[in-house]
Amino acid sequence: MSEITAAAVMKLRKMSGQGMMDCKNALKETNGDVEKAMEILRKKGLATMAKRAARDTSEGRVVVKSKDNATVMVSLCCETDFVAKNDDFVATADKLADIAFAAAEMSAEALGAVDCDGKPFSEVITELVSKTGEKTEIGDCAKFSAGDNGFVATYTHFDDKSGAMVEIECDSASTASNEDLKRVASEICMHITAVKPVSLDKDSFDPEIIEKEKAIAAEQVKDKPANIIEKIIEGKINKFLSDNCLVNQKFVKNEDLTVEQALSAAAKAAGGEAKIKRFTRVEIS
Numbered sequence: 313m314s315e316i317t318a319a320a321v322m323k324l325r326k327m328s329g330q331g332m333m334d335c336k337n338a339l340k341e342t343n344g345d346v347e348k349a350m351e352i353l354r355k356k357g358l359a360t361m362a363k364r365a366a367r368d369t370s371e372g373r374v375v376v377k378s379k380d381n382a383t384v385m386v387s388l389c390c391e392t393d394f395v396a397k398n399d400d401f402v403a404t405a406d407k408l409a410d411i412a413f414a415a416a417e418m419s420a421e422a423l424g425a426v427d428c429d430g431k432p433f434s435e436v437i438t439e440l441v442s443k444t445g446e447k448t449e450i451g452d453c454a455k456f457s458a459g460d461n462g463f464v465a466t467y468t469h470f471d472d473k474s475g476a477m478v479e480i481e482c483d484s485a486s487t488a489s490n491e492d493l494k495r496v497a498s499e500i501c502m503h504i505t506a507v508k509p510v511s512l513d514k515d516s517f518d519p520e521i522i523e524k525e526k527a528i529a530a531e532q533v534k535d536k537p538a539n540i541i542e543k544i545i546e547g548k549i550n551k552f553l554s555d556n557c558l559v560n561q562k563f564v565k566n567e568d569l570t571v572e573q574a575l576s577a578a579a580k581a582a583g584g585e586a587k588i589k590r591f592t593r594v595e596i597s
Contacts, residue, residue, distance in 0.1 A: 314344040324349050356438055364391070364447040371396045372451060372596040374475045375409040376466045383464040384412040385477045385594050386423075387451035395444045396472075404440050404448075408433065412453060420450040454592040460485050462589065465494060467501030474595040476504035480575070480586050487584030496578040499565050500558075504593050509558035512591060517557065525552050558591060 316339045324335040324346050334353065342348035369389035373396055376385045388405040395401050411426040411433055412418070424434035437448050456464045456479045463482075468475035480497050482488040511517040529548040533541050554560040559572035566574060572588075579586035 316340060316344055320344060320346055324353075354442075356442060367391050367447045369447055369449055369451070370597055371473070373402060373405040373472045374468055374594050374596065375405050375472075376468055376475065376477070377406075377409040377412075378464070379413050381459075382413060382455060382457045383466060383477060384409055384418075384453070384455045385466060385475055385592065386412050386453040387594050387596050388448065389451040389596050390444070390448045391446040395446045395448075398444060400440055400443055401448070404436060407436065408450065408453075412455060415455075418453045418455050420453075423450050423453060451596055452592075452594040454594065456590070456592075458488075461488055463488050463494060463497070465497035465501050467498055467505055469505055473597070474505050474593070476501040476591060476593045478504070478591040479589040481589040482579065483585040487579055487582050487586060490578075490582035490584075493575075493578045493582045493586060496574060500563075500571055500575065500588070501591075503561070503564045503571060504558065504591055505595075506564060507561060508593065509561055509591075510556040511558070512588060513557050513559045514553050517553065522549065522553075525549060559588065 316336055320339055321332060321335050324339060325332060327346070327350055335349070338349035338352045339346070341352055369391055371391060371393045372387055372389035374385065374387045376383065378384075386405070386408050388401070388408050390396055390401060407428055408423065411428050412423060415422045415426050424432060424437070426433050428436050437450075441448050454477060456477055458464050458479050458481075461482050461484055462480055464477060464479050466475065466477045478497055478501055480488070480493075482493075487493065510521075526545060526549060529545045530541070532548075533544045536544060559570065561571050563569045563571050563574040569577065575586055575588065
């Protein structure tokens with residue numbers, strides 16, 4: 313076998329945009345032939361990924377799966393809706409949801425390292441790229457688990473490009489098992505997908521964002537009489553919070569109620585109490 317020189321590795325790395333070890337292994341397979349090594353990388357999808365690294369991945373698929381008491385919502389992103397509907401892509405997105413239960417954390421890096429059919433999931437993506445020729449990457453992902461007195465509700469939009477998930481905490485297992493309550497929780501997920509709340513409630517809102525909004529409001533009313541400026545600013549901030557906090561937003565299914573009121577009414581009808589513990593929204597855009 314010919315010696316694999318550092319110069320050859322660097323040349324292949326520059327051509328393909330891939331890591332040192334990938335390039336060195338390809339060169340070993342071709343006995344140091346850079347052009348043939350590049351062909352190997354192309355076949356593996358690695359060179360394709362590097363070539364398209366700057367492309368936008370504004371299409372893809374959001375997948376939801378449940379196992380035991382856990383629910384995952386994951387997104388796999390690509391460049392075109394044509395590929396997003398491809399059978400191989402759909403199957404890979406489903407595999408991503410399957411392996412997400414075993415991930416130490418819900419990040420693209422952690423999910424890419426999880427074993428899938430005897431290899432890291434990142435290699436499964438590489439193989440997919442070699443078939444589709446499009447940049448493909450893991451997008452937003454989340455995993456919720458609920459206790460005996462709660463449940464997780466989800467909603468995925470008809471185009472499979474967005475969705476939401478909420479964890480509902482109830483006063484009893486009986487309340488948590490009520491089907492009408494679960495339906496309202498799913499409708500709240502639909503609300504989240506459409507309305508895009510920033511935070512669950514005022515207490516969980518980022519203080520820095522509120523301070524910035526106060527500064528903006530102060531600038532807007534600086535010419536008003538000094539004795540009413542504070543009240544005007546307070547009113548503007550309250551409006552900002554009601555527009556952006558999930559529990560305070562008008563419920564899309566019944567605008568006479570806030571989201572919090574709609575959930576409470578459903579829980580009361582079920583003979584108990586319920587509240588939203590947390591939520592997440594996933595979108596490919």
